[in-house]
Amino acid sequence: MTGLGKRRPARSRSGVSGLQERRNSKSVDRSGVSEGTRELEIQGLAHDGRGVTRDADGKTVFVEGALPGERVLARVHRSRKRFDEAHVGEIVEASASRVEPPCPHYGSCGGCDLQHLSLEAQRDHKREVLRELLARQGIEVPDAISLLADAGEGYRRRARIGVRVDSGGRVRLGFRARHSHRLVDLDDCPVLLPALAALLGPLREQVESLEAPRHVGHLELLASDDAVTLVVRQLREHVADQRRWRDFAESHCLNLGVWLGREAPRFEWLTATPALHCRLTAGQRTLTLGLEPSDFLQANEAVNQRMVDTALAWLSPWLPTSASGTRVLDLFAGIGNFSLPLATRGAEVTAVEGSAAMVERLSDNAARNELSVTAQQADLNDDEACRRLLEAAMPEVLVLDPPRSGAEALCRQLAEHSVPRVLYISCDPATLARDAAWLVSAGYVVRRGAVADMFAHTSHLESMLLLEHPDSARRWQGASTDG
Secondary structure, three states: OOOOOOOOOOOOOOOOOOOOOOOOHHHOOOOOOOOOEEEEEOOEEOOOOOEEEEOOOOOEEEEEOOOOOOEEEEEEEEEOOOEEEEEEEEEEEOOOOEOOOOOOOEOOEOOOOOOOEOHHHHHHHHHHHHHHHHHHOOOOOOOOOEEEOOOOOOOEOEEEEEEEEOOOOOEEEEEEEOOOOOEEEOOOOOOEOHHHHOOHHHHHHHHHHOOOHHHEEEEEEEEOOOOEEEEEEEOOOOHHHHHHHHHHHHHOOEEEEEEEOOOOOEEEEOOOOOOEEEEEEEOOEEEEEEEOOOOOOOOEHHHHHHHHHHHHHHHHHHOOOOOOOOEEEEEOOOOOOOHHHHHHOOOEEEEEEOOHHHHHHHHHHHHHOOOOEEEEEOOOOOHHHHHHHHHHHOOOEEEEOOOOOOOHHHHHHHOOOOOOEEEEEEOOHHHHHHHHHHHHHOOOEEEEEEEEOOOOOOOOOEEEEEEEOHHHHHHHHHHHHHO
């Protein structure tokens, strides 16, 4: 039930300042609203981070801002047939896991919705979410789910900043309120890298100085290894304002790009074309990956590195460093986040992406690092394309890191064209559980699981599963011995 309800936290007389009441009637759907207040004891935490319980009539209630074990006075702001949605009006008895939110914008900004829960408890919750979603599909992780985490603040290396100019001409710059298009003005953001957070104030002043601030759609910030890049979404071309943006970029030592146009925007650099890179380690090697501003790049560099380290550790028994390495098929390979580290371990890597531009970038990255990786393009949402890939590559190890929609087409094909080992990296545990069910029904067994806390203080989680097909593994082992 992720995404349901409106965030309307209220001020608590218990002194928990993170819960501040917001009376914005335009952002709240008042159909079916009950003006009554209910005293509830919160029984658990839903996957999206809301407290969950049942009222006196047995009806499920999701309560924004409430934690397990707490007694709260909850105000229902949306009533549905099977459940109600509410927000905390007052905390009667607080949980021991409740903490003071580190950000002053908590309760208005929709970016970090779990700040009122201790970081340790957040991470326990995320591991429980993964275990529960898998259990619903009849899947059990045999050992404890590993946690891949780092600092809870100052970790985010890219961000999209919204820009709006209200009817009075006031510039609003920041992130959206939860479940709303309304922007929350920000002067600081604790989860951004300090170099990015320091630009929020100057960017607001810059937009205010433009002749046509309403032509700015949003701003994108990216911290690569060498510099910070600013990309302006410019709905209409404005020559004088582009000069102002160049001056701003020069004064703050930024790379500057712009997307121009509304319907079919085109990208161009307004400063000298930069070479953007990010570093990644694989054992004793440091890899350099080139990228463009629109390329997918994990927002948390430290946690991404832990995911790569975990992938190499889990697969190490099948990654000899000899010249004749294991055949690995890496799908949804991006710029080579997993392909290149695997290639350093002697694997014969075939990396597949849906975008021709990404395939070219991946090939360039392999050449830059003097690694042998075969990069190719395919539609990974097409059953027939997946079947052809599996038959042609005959992989011993399959690595996949799909978008939120998952990799259902591929997993259907694995039911007929099994691969000995599958490493599935996911940014949505629900689609991971769905796809894992296809694999388990085809004979795969889950060997290991991990949760990566890529976005601390949010309910979002990344996860990893290592699955093995015993029959297929024995066939491959027999073929290897015979050879």
